[in-house]
Amino acid sequence: MKKRWASGLAISLLLTGVLAGCGNSNNNDSSNGKSNNGSAAPSTEASSNAGGSAGGDPVKLRLYTYGTEQAYNWKATLDAYHEKNPNVTVDLVQLSEKGDTQESMKKLDLAVASGEQIDVLMFSDPAGYAQRVALGMAAPLDDFLAKDGYKVEEDYKVDTHLNGKVYALPGKFNPWYVLLNKDNLDEAGLAVPTDWTWDEYADYAKQLTKGEGATKRYGTYFHGPQNGGWMEYLKLMMENQPTGSEFLKADGTSNLDDPNFKKTLELRVKMEKEDKSSVPYSDMISQKLAYRNQFFNQSASMLTIGSWMNTEIGGTDTLPLTFHVAVAPFPKNNPGDQSGITPVTTDYVAVSESSKNKEEAYKFVRWYTTEGQVVQGKNIPAWNGVSNDQVAGIIDTILSGTKNPELVDKESLVNTLVNSKATEIIAPASYQAEVYKAINEEYEKLILGNQDIDKTVENAKKRVDEIIAANKK
Known part of the structure; x- marks a missing residue:
């Protein structure tokens, strides 16, 4: 085990930066809301089977995480587990005081390489999850799942299978959605969409665009791509599909011949160059624009972004909310397409391959990703056992930590979240960056x-094929 890690550590550390734009966004998941310890635990089989036995020898588990106390309410959450399982103590190892996922992954890699006791660990993105599974860091959970009698793809909104096996269960559920300036929509006579396409999104953006010059209000703002990060914005019409949402296929070949890649480029060009309804890419790069400022300062009426923004959409000290906000789902390509499919960020909660207490570690992971998410009260759970009423209660808790929660259309937010579904995970290549x-350059x-x-599609495909070939040597 250690020998395998020593040989792969340099690669692992290098790959910590893959998907940096998306990974860094996880640092924005903090909330100042109060904990939701008073929530009734869901009455399901998951709750009764997840905990360890009340008796038996004392067990001490070590949980390695990037999650901060503010963002994850760890003390109350772990105390709740200990109260239910008095023979089990979960010691928290916080890898970054500021919740920096890249810093945390580097420290986690070093902890594994040095042989520290690790029982439960968390990954913040599919790349980090897949790469460390490939290096033998996480134990397969399939036997535990079979014993408990459930399937991850049915019990959770995020399917965590990799190469036919499950190595982690998903914790929080942060789908991408569209933030809307509802005052601007009302002014234009536009309804809050509950199911729409990218063509309709472009039409909304055009109608919402107003003015000229320095005071112009754009219909929308796309915060990427940037230096190989925030690449979600070049896959808009790929990542709302059940499969094939990445630039590489599962077999490692290029996916750039997918017509939805070209359609995404056409959409971006049309909105910026023809409709002039999206903030120019050159402005974003040269002025180093921030997506929060673009939306909260009303420079753009719509913002497609991840739902880590739940903790901020009611306004903060630095960016107060002065208008009404509504939320719409990630757009589809065609009216007949399945609704709600969207990019999703989650916590991949795994059992360490080196753990000497795998069964107890699994029981904690199962509890934490089900009942524990409700106890934690900081994010929407990926677990399907949470009712819509409970989601609404968690949203109330999250919004209560913002300055003006009354300005947020909670119904549109809850409906969007409960109807969202994750795309299939495709294990990233070591040369993904x-x-x-x-x-990005093309x-x-x-x-x-x-x-x-x-020419852009042709050149991009040629360069990607060359990268693939070079890495097969």
Whole structure:
């Protein structure tokens, strides 16, 4: 085990930066809301089977996490587990005081390489999860799942299978959605969408655009791509599909011949160049624009972003809310497509392969990703056992930590969250960052007027194929 990790550690540390734009966004998941310890625990089989036995020898588990106390309410959560399982104590090892996922993963890699006792660990994104599973860091959970009699793809909104096995259960559920300035919508006579397409999104953006020059209000703002990060914004019409949402296929070949990649480029060009309804890419890069400022300062009426923003949409000290906010689901490509499919960030909660208490560690992971998420009261759980009423209660708790929760259309927020579903996880390649950088550079040539869409697709595919071939040598 240690030998395998020693050989793979340098690769693992390098890959910590993959999907940096998305990974860093997890640092925004903190909430100042009160804990939801008073919530009634869901009456399901998951709750009764998840805990350890009340008797038996004392067991001490060590949980390694990037989650801060403010964002995860750890003390109350772990105390609740200990109260239910008095023979089990879970010691928290907090890897970053500020919740920095990249810093945390580097420290976690070093802890594993040095042979520290680790029983439960958390990964913040599919790349980190897949890469560390490949290095033998997480134990397969399939036997435990079979014994408990459930399937992860049915019990949770996020399917965590990798190469046919389950190595983690999903904790929180942060789907991407669209934040809307409802005052701007009312002014334009537009309803809050409950099910819409990218064509309709573009039409809304066009109608919401107002003014000219420095005071112009754009219909929307896309915060990427940037230096190979925030690549979600170049997959808009790919990542709302059940499968094939990445630039690489599961077998490692290029997916850039997917027509939805070209359609995404066409959408971005149309909105920026023809409709002039999205903030120019050149402005985003040259002025280093921040998506929060663009939305809260009313420079853009719509913002497609992850629901880590739940903790902020009611306004904060630094960015107060001065208008009404509503939420719409991630758009579809066609009216007949399945609704609610969207990129999702979650916590991948795993049992360490090196743990000497795998069964107790699994029992904690199962409890934490089910009943424990309700006890924690900080995020929407990925567990399907949580009712809509409970989601509404958790949202109330989260919004109570913002300055003006009364300005948020809670109904549209809850409906969007409970109807969202994650796309299939595709294990990223070790050279994923190279792929992202190449596609980003070709997009810049397109959006800055140096090549057309067909040439962009052709060049991007050629460069990605070359990267794939070089890494097979």
